Amino acid sequence: MVSRGPAGAHPTTHTHTLAQPRAVGQAPCVLGQQPISAARLHGKTDSCANSRNDPGRECKGEEELGSDSAPEARLGLFRAKIKLSVFLYRKQEEASQLSPSQQLLVPKGSQEQHLGRNLKDSCSKKMFAAYFDCPGGPENLYMKEVMKPDPGEGEVLVKVSASALNRADLLQRRGKYPPPKGASDILGLEAAGSVAGLGPGCSGRWKIGDAVMALLSGGGQAQFVTVPEGLLMPIPKDMTFIQAAAIPEAWLTAFQLLHFVGKVQEGERVLIHAGASGVGIAAIQLVRLAKAIPIVTAGTQEKLEATANAGAAAGFNYKNEDFSEKVLEFTQGSGVDIILDCVGASYWEKNLNCLSTDGRWIIYGLLSGGCFPKEPASTLACYGPEIRRQYKERLVRAFTEEVLPHFSRGAYPHLQPLVDSIYPLHAIAEAHRAMEENKNIGKIVIEIPVCFKKGPLQ
Ligand SMILES: NC(=O)c1ccc[n+]([C@@H]2O[C@H](COP(=O)([O-])OP(=O)(O)OC[C@H]3O[C@@H](n4cnc5c(N)ncnc54)[C@H](OP(=O)(O)O)[C@@H]3O)[C@@H](O)[C@H]2O)c1
Numbered sequence: 415m416v417s418r419g420p421a422g423a424h425p426t427t428h429t430h431t432l433a434q435p436r437a438v439g440q441a442p443c444v445l446g447q448q449p450i451s452a453a454r455l456h457g458k459t460d461s462c463a464n465s466r467n468d469p470g471r472e473c474k475g476e477e478e479l480g481s482d483s484a485p486e487a488r489l490g491l492f493r494a495k496i497k498l499s500v501f502l503y504r505k506q507e508e509a510s511q512l513s514p515s516q517q518l519l520v521p522k523g524s525q526e527q528h529l530g531r532n533l534k535d536s537c538s539k540k541m542f543a544a545y546f547d548c549p550g551g552p553e554n555l556y557m558k559e560v561m562k563p564d565p566g567e568g569e570v571l572v573k574v575s576a577s578a579l580n581r582a583d584l585l586q587r588r589g590k591y592p593p594p595k596g597a598s599d600i601l602g603l604e605a606a607g608s609v610a611g612l613g614p615g616c617s618g619r620w621k622i623g624d625a626v627m628a629l630l631s632g633g634g635q636a637q638f639v640t641v642p643e644g645l646l647m648p649i650p651k652d653m654t655f656i657q658a659a660a661i662p663e664a665w666l667t668a669f670q671l672l673h674f675v676g677k678v679q680e681g682e683r684v685l686i687h688a689g690a691s692g693v694g695i696a697a698i699q700l701v702r703l704a705k706a707i708p709i710v711t712a713g714t715q716e717k718l719e720a721t722a723n724a725g726a727a728a729g730f731n732y733k734n735e736d737f738s739e740k741v742l743e744f745t746q747g748s749g750v751d752i753i754l755d756c757v758g759a760s761y762w763e764k765n766l767n768c769l770s771t772d773g774r775w776i777i778y779g780l781l782s783g784g785c786f787p788k789e790p791a792s793t794l795a796c797y798g799p800e801i802r803r804q805y806k807e808r809l810v811r812a813f814t815e816e817v818l819p820h821f822s823r824g825a826y827p828h829l830q831p832l833v834d835s836i837y838p839l840h841a842i843a844e845a846h847r848a849m850e851e852n853k854n855i856g857k858i859v860i861e862i863p864v865c866f867k868k869g870p871l872q
Pocket of ligand 1: 717782856
């Protein structure tokens with residue numbers, strides 16, 4: 415498994431030791447593909463190598479993708495799943511604690527939860543959820559006792575065992591990414607757990623106790639969530655809830671970008687920015703699965719090593735080298751066929767420099783801000799709620815058929831989610847801080863403990 419820290423460990427803070435990282439220059443192990451060149455260029459050790467934080471980095475933040483931006487003819491913009499909003503990093507977060515008067519869970523004795531756990535608390539009408547009343551920093555997050563959702567027509571009630579953190583959660587917490595109309599205002603865009611109830615009109619595909627995971631419009635960081643049955647996926651055999659929670663958002667996004675949008679072909683070269691991010695690590699493996707060649711950028715040597723473990727053919731540290739020149743060197747001057755770009759403005763010229771003729775440049779995030787040198791293009795894909803639902807169902811179906819079998823033990827090529835760290839729900843503020851500081855390699859998972867009780871945070 416491409417994993418960091420001991421499987422099943424339950425730290426309240428992140429773990430940062432790579433489990434036997436493959437040395438730079440070794441062949442990738444995950445999918446066993448051959449790099450396009452014998453020389454796998456995985457960056458150099460540099461002054462940033464020991465730190466994932468870069469206090470000097472001026473992060474202007476993710477912004478509304480539709481409101482600005484736009485390129486030349488060879489640029490394709492993408493906005494199928496989410497709207498991006500302004501996101502501002504704080505240089506230093508205040509040391510903060512959740513208020514003792516808030517109702518909190520106690521994670522004592524909590525362990526990674528395995529499939530088949532019983533569902534004894536399914537009968538209560540209330541549940542605990544990660545919540546904030548006012549937009550702001552992580553200190554605004556707390557556990558709130560709320561009404562348990564009821565599954566509506568064609569919906570399934572899922573008892574959540576684990577969720578995972580996404581950049582969109584940080585935006586939502588700051589009031590920059592309100593949930594879509596009709597969606598839960600509880601945080602959490604993905605969840606893994608067990609089916610605990612079925613709404614009217616369900617097709618019979620799912621039964622009580624089934625182990626499932628799902629991409630959500632919200633509500634995943636709670637004890638229960640309702641999901642349209644067409645958006646559920648079975649958890650692959652032998653996989654824990656923690657591992658499963660690291661799949662839906664990152665892997666479905668990477669799959670969508672590569673296949674629905676980018677139409678990746680065998681032998682193509684794909685440049686993946688933020689290669690050690692949740693989406694990046696998934697994209698590397700999916701590029702290998704498509705028999706194409708993943709090339710990455712990342713901000714530290716440790717992150718580049720993790721991308722090499724995941725199968726990247728080459729990786730460049732964007733902080734101390736010009737990635738576009740390195741990419742051109744690696745591809746012998748021809749450039750890349752696809753760029754998966756979640757960075758935006760600051761990479762503009764360099765992306766143009768190393769994109770091949772007829773290449774596809776897919777912008778799906780704006781981590782460096784949205785101030786592009788050209789005026790908006792009219793190529794943004796916009797979907798109404800119904801179309802969005804059908805689109806998502808099609809995506810989930812395709813992913814379930816084509817990709818999920820590769821997560822099972824013994825499958826070849828074998829895919830593996832990368833869990834950076836596991837935080838219990840009551841420590842969610844800490845998890846937010848870790849992501850804001852760009853500390854994670856792979857996914858930050860939020861475990862939902864079995865027992866909740868009122869009282870001060872321990
Ligand atoms: N459109 C969609 O449907 C969709 C869905 C999911 C995610 N996303 C977007 O995809 C992106 C990645 O999400 P994720 O959850 O996988 O992220 P993540 O795991 O939190 O990793 C993001 C990484 O990006 C790098 N980064 C941050 N600011 C940067 C900057 N200014 N310039 C260059 N690199 C920067 C950092 O790594 P380094 O240390 O290497 O710099 C950071 O750790 C986000 O922009 C997110 O909003 C979009």
